[in-house]
Amino acid sequence: MRKMLLLVVIVSLSLLVVPAFSQEWETKATINAPVEFVVGGTVLPAGDYRIQTAITSPHRLILTNVKTGDSAVTSSLDIVLSPPGSVAPESKMVFALDGKRHVLHQIVVAGDTHVHDLVHGPDVVELVTPKR
Numbered sequence: 789m790r791k792m793l794l795l796v797v798i799v800s801l802s803l804l805v806v807p808a809f810s811q812e813w814e815t816k817a818t819i820n821a822p823v824e825f826v827v828g829g830t831v832l833p834a835g836d837y838r839i840q841t842a843i844t845s846p847h848r849l850i851l852t853n854v855k856t857g858d859s860a861v862t863s864s865l866d867i868v869l870s871p872p873g874s875v876a877p878e879s880k881m882v883f884a885l886d887g888k889r890h891v892l893h894q895i896v897v898a899g900d901t902h903v904h905d906l907v908h909g910p911d912v913v914e915l916v917t918p919k920r
Contacts, residue, residue: 811842811845812843813840813841813843815838815840816839817838817879817898818839819839820836820837821834821837821881821883823883826890827860827862828908831889832853832858832860833856835853835854836853837851837852838851839895847864847865847866847904848863850862862907863906863907864904864906865904866903866904867903867905868902869903876896879897881896882895891908893908
């Protein structure tokens with residue numbers, strides 16, 4: 789009886805936990821990062837990165853180095869391009885120097901009408917928009 793109960797608990801937990809961690813990802817672009825950089829608390833090497841968004845949550849991004857397999861998952865907010873209806877002409881990563889480290893702040897995907905502005909913790913200085 790205990791074995792049957794244990795089996796039921798394990799199966800029940802797996803049905804709850806596995807969907808939370810398994811996401812389907814859609815590849816949006818491959819972008820070259822010319823320098824080592826930081827995303828969240830993860831340091832990633834320079835190289836080509838596959839940029840993917842979660843199909844069920846397009847504000848979740850995973851960056852994977854196509855050569856080494858190093859990766860990081862992050863969240864973003866959308867910044868709509870101006871004027872409305874504009875599309876990004878090319879895919880690129882936008883970095884800012886924070887002390888001696890390059891921090892990834894934005895990802896632009898060719899053809900999108902928005903920029904993925906990465907969400908950072910309080911230890912990272914955000915990009916500042918110049919006043920006009």
